[in-house]
Amino acid sequence: MYDLVIIGSGPAGLGAAVYGKRAGFSTLVLEQAPMSGGQILNTYEVDNYLGLPGISGFDMGMQFREHAEKLGAQFREAEVFGIENGPDRKIVKTSAGDFEAGAVIIASGATHRKLGVPGEEELSGMGVSYCATCDGAFFKDRTVAVIGGGDVAVEDAIFLARGCKKVYVVHRRDELRAAKSLQEQLFALPNVEMVWNCTVNEILGTEAVSGLSLHDKKENRDLELFVDGVFIAVGISPNSGAFAKTVKTDASGWLEAGEDCATSVPGIFAAGDVRTKKLRQVITAVADGANAVASVQEYFLHIKG
Ligand code: NAP
Numbered sequence: 001m002y003d004l005v006i007i008g009s010g011p012a013g014l015g016a017a018v019y020g021k022r023a024g025f026s027t028l029v030l031e032q033a034p035m036s037g038g039q040i041l042n043t044y045e046v047d048n049y050l051g052l053p054g055i056s057g058f059d060m061g062m063q064f065r066e067h068a069e070k071l072g073a074q075f076r077e078a079e080v081f082g083i084e085n086g087p088d089r090k091i092v093k094t095s096a097g098d099f100e101a102g103a104v105i106i107a108s109g110a111t112h113r114k115l116g117v118p119g120e121e122e123l124s125g126m127g128v129s130y131c132a133t134c135d136g137a138f139f140k141d142r143t144v145a146v147i148g149g150g151d152v153a154v155e156d157a158i159f160l161a162r163g164c165k166k167v168y169v170v171h172r173r174d175e176l177r178a179a180k181s182l183q184e185q186l187f188a189l190p191n192v193e194m195v196w197n198c199t200v201n202e203i204l205g206t207e208a209v210s211g212l213s214l215h216d217k218k219e220n221r222d223l224e225l226f227v228d229g230v231f232i233a234v235g236i237s238p239n240s241g242a243f244a245k246t247v248k249t250d251a252s253g254w255l256e257a258g259e260d261c262a263t264s265v266p267g268i269f270a271a272g273d274v275r276t277k278k279l280r281q282v283i284t285a286v287a288d289g290a291n292a293v294a295s296v297q298e299y300f301l302h303i304k305g
Contacts, residue, residue, distance in 0.1 A: 002028045004296060005092050005101035007080050008239075010038020011282045012272025013107035014064040015289025020105075021071035023293055028101070029068065030078045030094060037061020038109045039236075039273070040282060044133045044159045048179075049282050057133070060282070080108070082242050085265055088303065103267045103296045106243055106255060107289065110236035110273040110280070115147060119203030120232070127209025127229045132156035135229075141165050144229040145212055147200060153233035154178035154186050160231065161189045168225055170195040170214065195225065203230055238274045250276055261292035267299055 003025035006013045013029055014036060020027040040046060043057030052060065069075070078096035083104055092099045112130040114120060120128055129135040132146070136159060144164050146157045149171035155178075161167045169186070174196045176183050186192055201213040201222060212225045238253045248256045248264035254277075255270035257263050263270050271288035273280045 001089065001100040001102070002026045003102045003300075004028070004105065004293075005030065005090070005099050005103075006105045006107055007092065008038065008107035008109055008272070008274075009036040009065065009075065010061075010107060010109045010272060011040065011064060011285040012109070012274075012289045012292075013038075013105070014061075014068045015286035016105045016107060016271055016292050017068035017073035017289070018071055019290045019293035020296070021068070021073050023297055025293075025296070027073045028099060029073055029075045030080055030092065030099070031075060032077070032079055034075070034077050035061070036065035036075075039111075042131045042133050043155065045155075046282060064286075080242050083246050083268060085246055085268065090267060103269065103299055105261070105269045105271050105289075105292045105296065106240075106247075106263075106274060107271045107285075107292075108239040108242075108274050110238050112232070113235045113237050115200055115232050115234055117200050117202055119205065119209075123203055123205050123209050123230075126207065127205060128203055129229065129231050130233070132159050132231050132233075135231075136160050136163060139164050139229045142228040143226065144168070144231060145170050145195075145225060145227045146231045146233060147171075148233035148235070149173060149176040149178060150233065150235060151178045151182060152235075153231075154182040156231050156233050157192055158182070158185055158189065161192050165191065167192045168195050168227065169193070170198050170200065170212070170225070172199050172217070173197065174218075198223075236273065236280070240274055243268075259291060260295045261288055262295050267303075269295055 009031035040057035078094035084091040145168040197218040198214040204211040257270040257275040261269040269292040271292040272285035
């Protein structure tokens with residue numbers, strides 16, 4: 001039995017592991033793949049984490065993990081199916097067996113959302129991608145489109161513009177939601193063209209992507225863009241399915257928890273992107289890891305005494 005089982009090895013999970021070990025807890029981190037970092041692994045460059053300007057997402061994940069390992073956190077590869085809630089212990093059910101814990105921190109993060117248009121599924125991996133840093137190199141000197149207007153879409157477009165001949169950014173409104181500093185970088189690039197007020201009707205192509213059918217909402221007309229690749233960056237959904245029966249979620253599936261990371265179930269905490277929160281950033285995820293462990297300490301004091 002562990003004092004603390006942490007589900008997920010992104011910034012929130014690794015932050016919790018560091019704080020958990022420093023609090024003297026036997027700490028196990030369950031991760032789906034032996035590659036820490038969560039969503040930052042798909043980020044070419046993280047430029048807003050204090051003290052580490054311009055670090056690659058991969059290096060950041062590795063540094064976070066090394067820190068947790070150095071303090072003695074244990075890691076185990078396992079897919080988590082759910083948590084059984086007992087009065088004095090929790091049982092985490094996984095593909096690698098059951099793990100008992102005094103408390104559990106769910107830090108399972110979020111994954112990219114789908115656009116849900118014809119062609120998306122059929123051409124996935126054949127020109128449709130959700131990860132510019134993973135697949136961008138396949139489109140060197142070619143023309144691509146990025147769909148979305150948030151931080152991820154703009155970061156992806158900036159990254160792709162380094163190698164691609166042309167990058168269209170297709171956004172459904174006439175202003176971006178991404179951070180102003182990213183917008184400035186984007187608008188300064190000569191090979192980026194904004195396609196405003198357009199939604200995607202269909203991703204075109206048979207064996208590979210050949211273009212996009214768009215609808216211009218302002219002009220109320222359809223148009224086609226000829227592109228070799230489409231990078232979809234339209235937001236994220238919580239990885240909360242395995243826990244939704246045990247702890248309360250909001251209507252969109254985010255685990256309901258405040259800054260103390262306490263869920264509706266005593267002894268089960270939610271940290272990072274998977275919980276209800278305003279700002280989903282690496283720095284706020286790491287902070288959640290620390291706050292969640294402080295709440296675990298309080299919880300242990302409460303049940304002991
Ligand atoms: P996001 O901020 O939710 O942006 C999603 C974008 O996709 C929005 O511009 C949205 O349009 C658009 N969109 C949503 N559904 C669409 C649809 N069906 N068709 C067309 N467009 C659609 O998501 P994100 O960019 O993935 O970022 C997720 C979170 O991670 C954010 O909180 C972000 O700040 C954070 N993040 C942090 C860092 C960092 O810490 N360095 C880096 C990247 C991301 P509207 O604008 O019209 O709603």
